[in-house]
Amino acid sequence: MKHAPSPRTAPRSLARVFAVPLLLLAASLAGLVIGLMGEGLADWAAAALLFLPLFAIAFAWQRRG
Amino acid sequence: MKRSTIRIWFIVHKWTSLVSTAFLLMLCVTGLPLIFHDEIDAMLGEDYEAQLPGAPSAQAGLPLDAMLAEALAQRPGEVPLFMAFSNDSPLLTVTTGPSPDTGESAMTLLFLDRATGQAIGPAPDGGVMDFILSLHVDLFLGLPGMLFLGAMGLLFLIALVSGVVLYAPFMRRLEFGTLRTSRSLRVRRLDQHNLLGVVTLGWALVVGLTGVINTLADPLTSQWQNGELAQMTAQYSGSAPLDPADYASLDAAMAAAQDALPGRAPQFIGFPGGAFSTAHHYAVFFQGDQPATQFLLTPALIDARDATLTDARAMPAINQALMLSKPLHFGDYGGLALKLLWALLNLATIWVLWTGLMLWLRREPGRIERRIDEIASGAVPGMGRSAQA
Numbered sequence: 001m002k003h004a005p006s007p008r009t010a011p012r013s014l015a016r017v018f019a020v021p022l023l024l025l026a027a028s029l030a031g032l033v034i035g036l037m038g039e040g041l042a043d044w045a046a047a048a049l050l051f052l053p054l055f056a057i058a059f060a061w062q063r064r065g
Numbered sequence: 066m067k068r069s070t071i072r073i074w075f076i077v078h079k080w081t082s083l084v085s086t087a088f089l090l091m092l093c094v095t096g097l098p099l100i101f102h103d104e105i106d107a108m109l110g111e112d113y114e115a116q117l118p119g120a121p122s123a124q125a126g127l128p129l130d131a132m133l134a135e136a137l138a139q140r141p142g143e144v145p146l147f148m149a150f151s152n153d154s155p156l157l158t159v160t161t162g163p164s165p166d167t168g169e170s171a172m173t174l175l176f177l178d179r180a181t182g183q184a185i186g187p188a189p190d191g192g193v194m195d196f197i198l199s200l201h202v203d204l205f206l207g208l209p210g211m212l213f214l215g216a217m218g219l220l221f222l223i224a225l226v227s228g229v230v231l232y233a234p235f236m237r238r239l240e241f242g243t244l245r246t247s248r249s250l251r252v253r254r255l256d257q258h259n260l261l262g263v264v265t266l267g268w269a270l271v272v273g274l275t276g277v278i279n280t281l282a283d284p285l286t287s288q289w290q291n292g293e294l295a296q297m298t299a300q301y302s303g304s305a306p307l308d309p310a311d312y313a314s315l316d317a318a319m320a321a322a323q324d325a326l327p328g329r330a331p332q333f334i335g336f337p338g339g340a341f342s343t344a345h346h347y348a349v350f351f352q353g354d355q356p357a358t359q360f361l362l363t364p365a366l367i368d369a370r371d372a373t374l375t376d377a378r379a380m381p382a383i384n385q386a387l388m389l390s391k392p393l394h395f396g397d398y399g400g401l402a403l404k405l406l407w408a409l410l411n412l413a414t415i416w417v418l419w420t421g422l423m424l425w426l427r428r429e430p431g432r433i434e435r436r437i438d439e440i441a442s443g444a445v446p447g448m449g450r451s452a453q454a
Contacts, residue, residue: 010238011237011238011443012236012237012238014233017232017233017236017237017241018233019241020241020242021229021232021241021263021264021266024263024264024266024267025266025267026267027267028265028266028267028268028271029267029271032267032268032271032393035398035399035403036357036360036389036392036393036398037356037357038356038357039356042356042399043399043400043402043403044402046399046403047399047400047402047403047406050268050403050406050410051406053264053265053267053268053410053413054264054406054409054410054413056242056260056264057260057261057264057413059242060241060242060243060244060260061244063242064244064245064246065243065244065245065246065247
């Protein structure tokens with residue numbers, strides 16, 4: 001192995017691996033449903049929650065190795 | 066996770082993805098303009114809603130009987146099939162056809178202004194958006210095409226689940242969001258595939274599942290018609306279909322329906338003989354009276370001979386799920402911000418499909434064992450191999 005895999009860490013538990021993905025999953029589902037429940041504020045709350053997955057991509061891209 | 070378990074999930078992920086990818090790419094690409102169909106229609110000057118001043122046709126305007134007469138004057142010899150209302154403008158649409166049980170291809174959709182009583186003419190047909198919509202909904206193949214795309218959607222859902230299962234062992238030693246950009250093209254694609262796939266999971270599951278449910282719209286409506294609707298109107302089952310010449314006043318029917326379901330906006334009326342009614346009833350479909358229930362339609366069945374109420378009952382749960390699946394699939398229920406997010410999540414999904422396809426196309430001989438090793442070991446590519454692959 002030439003490459004020292006930089007972000008490599010000790011094995012993590014299943015809970016750790018899925019912590020962020022599950023949070024994003026919950027946020028997406030909540031956003032999709034809240035948007036259905038009303039207008040105005042509900043729409044903005046839905047948009048804010050559904051923005052989180054895209055924010056995660058931007059965040060990962062910004063600190064890419 | 067055992068190596069043999071990983072192998073099974075890897076093969077499931079590979080084949081469910083491979084079979085459906087071409088169709089999913091088509092659905093994503095055609096879905097992108099469809100998200101903005103309102104805005105595109107407005108740009109092309111085909112948004113009649115925005116151009117008509119006056120009260121919404123669901124609430125007020127000229128008598129429905131007058132509107133219907135105006136519509137039928139445009140199509141002499143035809144019978145009414147549907148009348149639909151708008152919550153935003155006086156636009157009212159009437160669908161006509163040669164007979165009460167006309168198939169979709171022989172129907173004519175007419176636009177009318179309920180504030181002035183004027184016919185605006187037939188709905189603009191054809192056009193690039195209609196082409197895109199037909200491709201997206203059924204590949205121009207009708208029900209078989211819809212069901213086929215539904216099957217592709219089901220494979221997509223299995224691919225999502227199997228992808229998540231493989232994500233677990235693969236990411237054991239990698240932080241969430243790891244993008245190893247100094248590594249080979251394959252590793253970079255794999256990291257992008259995993260990151261974008263897992264963050265868009267919730268959206269993709271919902272859009273995939275609601276898409277599959279939407280492909281079952283016709284069978285689910287028939288099932289309601291032959292089941293609950295037939296039960297509600299059992300006393301009519303022996304009588305001959307009502308002659309269109311004997312249809313009672315639509316305004317009287319609407320008044321009877323609104324007595325049964327007060328305080329709600331009507332969305333459409335299904336005329337006798339169509340897929341949404343019986344041979345003897347006007348089925349007046351009302352929206353729910355709360356923002357949260359506006360997508361859940363409840364029909365009031367009005368005897369079309371004497372305009373009296375037969376029954377009004379909420380539809381079965383599976384049909385309610387179908388009604389909620391439409392907005393949840395189209396993403397058109399939360400304003401422009403939600404539509405823009407829908408488009409970005411769609412683009413992210415295209416990238417997941419594309420990187421997945423590339424990972425398969427650029428595979429190497431003997432690859433499957435190395436890929437399984439890589440997943441099993443937590444992102445160490447191929448045992449003892451350097452990572453220039």
